[in-house]
Amino acid sequence: MKTILKIKNLHVSVKDESPEGHCKAILNGINLSISSGETHVLMGPNGSGKSTLSYVLSGHPDYKVTAGSVLFKGQNLLSLTPDARAAAGLFLAFQAPIELPGVNNANFLKTAVNSVRKARGQEELDSLKFLKLVKETAKKLSFSSDMLKRNVNVGFSGGEKKRNEVLQMSLLHPSFAILDETDSGLDIDALRVVAEGVKSLKSTEFSSLIITHHQKLLDYIRPDYIHVLAKGRIIHSGGPELSKRIEKEGYSRLLGEFDA
Amino acid sequence: MPNMLTDHKSQNSNSSIQKKSCKNFKKNLNKLSEFLRKNKLPSSKDDSWKYSNLSWLKQINFTYNTQFNYTYLEHWVYTLIKENNLETLPRLVCVNGHIVKPLTTLLDSSKLTVDLDAQPYSDSINNEANFLNEVNLICSDALIEFKVKKNTQAGTILILNLGKPLDSNPIAFHPRFQWILEENSTLSILELNIGEGTYFNNPVRQIFLKKNSCLEFNNFINPSPSSYLCSNFFVKLAEQARYKQFLMTKEAKFARQEVNVKLLGEWSETLFRAIQILNTHQHSDITTHFIHEAPHCTSFQNVKNILSERSKGVFQGKVCVKRQAQKTNAEQQNQTLLLSDQAEIYTKPELEIYAEDVKCSHGATVGALDDEQLFFLMSKGIPYPQAKQILTNAFVVEAIDYITDPLAKEFFNKHLNTEILEGL
Numbered sequence: 173m174k175t176i177l178k179i180k181n182l183h184v185s186v187k188d189e190s191p192e193g194h195c196k197a198i199l200n201g202i203n204l205s206i207s208s209g210e211t212h213v214l215m216g217p218n219g220s221g222k223s224t225l226s227y228v229l230s231g232h233p234d235y236k237v238t239a240g241s242v243l244f245k246g247q248n249l250l251s252l253t254p255d256a257r258a259a260a261g262l263f264l265a266f267q268a269p270i271e272l273p274g275v276n277n278a279n280f281l282k283t284a285v286n287s288v289r290k291a292r293g294q295e296e297l298d299s300l301k302f303l304k305l306v307k308e309t310a311k312k313l314s315f316s317s318d319m320l321k322r323n324v325n326v327g328f329s330g331g332e333k334k335r336n337e338v339l340q341m342s343l344l345h346p347s348f349a350i351l352d353e354t355d356s357g358l359d360i361d362a363l364r365v366v367a368e369g370v371k372s373l374k375s376t377e378f379s380s381l382i383i384t385h386h387q388k389l390l391d392y393i394r395p396d397y398i399h400v401l402a403k404g405r406i407i408h409s410g411g412p413e414l415s416k417r418i419e420k421e422g423y424s425r426l427l428g429e430f431d432a
Numbered sequence: 433m434p435n436m437l438t439d440h441k442s443q444n445s446n447s448s449i450q451k452k453s454c455k456n457f458k459k460n461l462n463k464l465s466e467f468l469r470k471n472k473l474p475s476s477k478d479d480s481w482k483y484s485n486l487s488w489l490k491q492i493n494f495t496y497n498t499q500f501n502y503t504y505l506e507h508w509v510y511t512l513i514k515e516n517n518l519e520t521l522p523r524l525v526c527v528n529g530h531i532v533k534p535l536t537t538l539l540d541s542s543k544l545t546v547d548l549d550a551q552p553y554s555d556s557i558n559n560e561a562n563f564l565n566e567v568n569l570i571c572s573d574a575l576i577e578f579k580v581k582k583n584t585q586a587g588t589i590l591i592l593n594l595g596k597p598l599d600s601n602p603i604a605f606h607p608r609f610q611w612i613l614e615e616n617s618t619l620s621i622l623e624l625n626i627g628e629g630t631y632f633n634n635p636v637r638q639i640f641l642k643k644n645s646c647l648e649f650n651n652f653i654n655p656s657p658s659s660y661l662c663s664n665f666f667v668k669l670a671e672q673a674r675y676k677q678f679l680m681t682k683e684a685k686f687a688r689q690e691v692n693v694k695l696l697g698e699w700s701e702t703l704f705r706a707i708q709i710l711n712t713h714q715h716s717d718i719t720t721h722f723i724h725e726a727p728h729c730t731s732f733q734n735v736k737n738i739l740s741e742r743s744k745g746v747f748q749g750k751v752c753v754k755r756q757a758q759k760t761n762a763e764q765q766n767q768t769l770l771l772s773d774q775a776e777i778y779t780k781p782e783l784e785i786y787a788e789d790v791k792c793s794h795g796a797t798v799g800a801l802d803d804e805q806l807f808f809l810m811s812k813g814i815p816y817p818q819a820k821q822i823l824t825n826a827f828v829v830e831a832i833d834y835i836t837d838p839l840a841k842e843f844f845n846k847h848l849n850t851e852i853l854e855g856l
Binding site: 274 | 803804805807808809810811812813814815816818819822823825826827828829830850851853854
């Protein structure tokens with residue numbers, strides 16, 4: 173299988189909030205390879221750097237890569253702007269989706285879809301074709317059309333915001349998606365809908381990196397690999413059985429093994 | 433009223449109308465020169481001119497040759513109304529300060545009477561100590577009056593206020609309008625101020641709203657980048673009258689919109705919203721002066737600025753509540769989005785309250801685009817310029833939501849590209 177994402181010795185810092193603006197190292201040498209068609213899961217204690225990794229891969233300007241490289245489909249991902257990364261096929265489902273007062277959700281989705289289509293050399297969708305597509309996709313995700321009429325994420329419940337992220341993912345056809353705790357705050361039915369949404373994209377052309385704390389989502393999605401991130405590094409990798417072990421033992425034993 | 437009423441023939445020949453007009457222009461030019469010689473321009477010591485400077489008025493040699501090319505104008509007008517789906521609206525076409533009769537369909541309206549040589553409804557406005565109003569009084573050729581009869585719902589009308597010099601010489605014109613809405617009448621005006629080349633347009637609008645009448649006035653100020661547009665609005669409201677104004681300023685090199693409102697009758701209401709979207713070295717000023725003279729009245733002002741490059745925005749808003757105006761409810765807000773380190777905003781909200789039982793507030797905020805919102809949009813594939821546009825539009829779109837007139841709302845949404853997808 174073709175390697176889609178190759179992270180090599182990635183070191184990342186972020187400016188802390190001190191008046192001097194000191195840099196604080198968050199990631200200290202991440203190595204990770206993901207091939208097309210694979211589903212990887214990233215677990216780890218709070219503050220270990222999971223969300224930082226997702227932001228760095230998506231191009232958030234607050235994070236500074238101090239060493240290492242990231243190749244996405246063979247090209248230097250770190251040299252691309254966030255929109256170019258999305259056009260290249262990378263998608264980030266936000267842990268805390270941003271509210272955009274004054275921006276209509278359907279208009280935002282249409283702009284995003286057509287921006288990506290244009291960058292990929294595909295024909296842009298007119299309003300009629302887009303509406304047909306968005307209605308069909310929203311229906312599959314039990315996403316009410318009322319939420320398409322509202323402003324992006326404004327007044328949405330936690331679950332609705334996450335479903336909106338999955339709707340965006342379905343519409344943008346990424347080849348690699350990072351889902352940052354998309355399952356958090358979801359009730360059991362919403363979790364099933366989100367999991368179905370992710371599963372529906374699963375193919376040999378689609379890979380994903382799922383950041384989660386919970387076994388429940390993994391029961392639906394059935395990942396290929398599980399990695400544990402702690403202290404800014406991947407300290408342990410394994411198969412799907414690893415999540416059961418973590419659920420039983422927590423992270424302390426793995427951390428102890430790593431420190432030893 | 434021949435000199436204000438331009439017909440097709442007069443533009444294509446040396447007709448008597450044109451000759452007479454030229455005579456008037458010369459007369460007006462002399463009057464203005466004399467006025468400027470005798471009177472000092474308002475200076476920064478003048479409270480209402482603290483941040484805007486009229487020195488260009490003396491520096492630029494404005495001529496009064498306000499002739500225009502009719503064929504060009506006709507094409508311009510029909511393209512404008514077609515592109516904006518405004519063909520169905522009764523319209524008044526005013527170019528370089530002249531009403532162009534062949535392109536105007538409003539004069540035959542059964543719901544509205546138009547007098548092209550009216551007498552002032554009230555002298556009080558003529559006597560206002562207001563520099564540009566005085567310039568207008570001296571230079572305007574006539575007062576054009578629009579009147580909506582008692583108990584009449586006059587619908588929506590379109591005013592095209594166009595400016596275009598015939599050659600490279602800058603021109604100036606000073607139209608003067610009077611709007612009277614009789615008891616229980618309603619009217620909605622969509623006014624587009626559009627132009628090409630260098631010109632100075634100094635319109636004055638006197639508005640009298642009788643008991644329980646309602647006027648919605650939506651103004652689009654988008655003349656040429658080298659134009660100067662200074663408008664004065666003088667509005668007087670009788671009891672239960674309602675005045676709702678929306679104003680969007682773009683493009684002008686120098687713009688000043690001065691809105692003077694007097695709430696004279698009980699339970700009258702004024703809602704004023706404005707947006708200034710400026711770039712390059714543009715200077716745009718919105719100055720308001722709302723006076724509450726009767727009890728139980730409401731006024732609301734919200735001015736939003738989006739300033740890029742080296743543009744300069746000004747908002748001076750004054751609310752004065754007289755002693756007898758108990759139970760007044762007045763609110764004033766000014767919000768600015770600064771998109772450049774070189775852009776400047778000058779904001780001066782003022783409350784002058786003499787009554788005891790009132791609810792008055794004012795506030796001003798200045799900020800930049802939210803980086804997290806920008807990143808969110810870009811991470812979904814939207815390039816930076818578009819993401820920035822989406823967020824700046826989002827900042828002002830709320831003001832458009834409050835427009836009641838569906839055609840005006842559609843026009844402004846189309847202009848800002850904030851139309852909502854239909855059919856969901």
